[in-house]
Amino acid sequence: MEGPRRPPSATAPESDDDKPDDPPSVWHRPTSSLPALPSLDPPSHHWRNHSLNLSPLPTTSSPSLPPPDSIPELETYVVQVPRDQVYWTPPPEHAKYVEKRRKNPEKNKKKGCSKRLLWFFIILVIFGFILGAIILILHFAFNPTLPVFAVERLTVKPSNFEVTLRAENPTSNMGVRYMMKKNGVVSLTYKNKSLGGGTFPGLSQAASGSDKVNVKLNGSTKNAVVQPRGSKLPLVMMLKMELNAEYEAGPVKRNKEVVVTCDLKVKGLLDAKKVEIVSENCESEFKN
Template sequence: MEGPRLPPSATTTHHEADDDKPDDPPSVWHRPTSSLPSLPSQDQPPQHWRNHSLNLSPILATPPSSLPPPDSIPELETYVVQVPRDQVYWTPPPENAKYVQKRQNKPEKNKKNWCSKRLMWIFIILIAFGLILGAITLTLHYVFKPTLPVFAIEKISVQPSNFEVTLRAKNPTSNMGVIYMMKKDEIVSLTYKLKRLGRGIFPRLSQAASGSNKVTLKLDGSTKNAVMPPRGSKQPISLVLAMELNAVYEAGPVKKNKDVVVTCDVNVKGLLDAKKVEIVSEKCKSEFKN
């Protein structure tokens, strides 16, 4: 009875194959390719792999020089480029070109617009300056406004060749002083029924704001220049004192010139007999001429 048949050994198989087929190449034992380690692309496989692996034999049969080169990593390089200074490699945006073209096409219009704006600003500045100046002028006019002076006759005395008239002058302006001066070619006159009894000048007089002063006028003349009532008559005599003065009102830098016309109507008794004339009534009127 035959036992189980053993598998033929490698030696037996090798010899049998040599006997049967002398021309065939010897059979080899195949190693699983999954057990091979991963090979670098640049290193060639070992000699025993080259002889005993069927999967690698077609590739390894190719000469090493015919294999494609491995992928190389490019190295970073630096380049120096020299550009002439007179070359411009920057192109402005199209909006700039349109703006320049618009300016070049209408230079006269742009110049005219600039001149118009300049004239407009000058005109506005002049108007503003005029308004400010007008406001200042109105303020000064209403704040520093001269008031008519007040005159009153307090005393009249008769001398052989002249008359002495004492006046009370008052400046009612509260914020401005005043200086009274006689106008050129003007005189103070004392008349009776349009006949001049005496003439003279008004002395220079300075008054403070709301000031009051006495002033004495010396008028050259006599009662002989007119037909007077007889001596001893108790009938009042009406006299007229007239003068035109230049009044200069001042308050710091503010100065105003005014011409003042003063007319005083006075009734007196004893003009011919007594040394002291009695004033029955008097009234002085002042007004600005300008």
């Protein structure tokens, strides 16, 4: 005898579609018959990873926390701006300037020429100022000093005179060379009457140098009015030299005209064997 029938759902074999891993597709168990369980559902679909709420997700439910549905939904917007596109609009003043240049090309050329001339004039003035400053510095740095002459000996012969001089160059940073000035004179006079004349030999001196030089003068004492024999008063004579002095210090050169005047007081002029210089005084002067 056949026993009582069971419901078809109880006796039917389980198929691959009805495995416990997959949720049922048609048949659902009523939830009213199940006891109430604490909610362990994951957050709803609107809980996004890119939300501004960075608090960690709760791992376990807590009765003190409100359900996730009470948190307001936050939305995130992403705006993409291309970086390779730059939009730039020139100011209207530029357009006006370009328009003016198009309308008046000749005027613009004249303005350009006037600006060039102005800059050229400014550069010329600056260059002249620098050049003047350099010349002024060189003038004060390399300024020749008057030479110093002294008569050391006077020798009288029947037909000439020989004067030994000591020349000193007080300029400390420039050498000097003395030469006979063109149309210059070297003369020895007594009471405004010429006793002899000649030329000055060339002389070169270093800075702060001192040298001796011999000057020969052709002449005699026959035409001179001298004091009578036996007089103890000295004879007063004057030696005058007009020289050209060339000062030099590297590329810097200075030319000076020098006039040297020496007042001499001597004894024994008529006796060629003995001429004594009582006193001498030489003064120098630049003529330019």
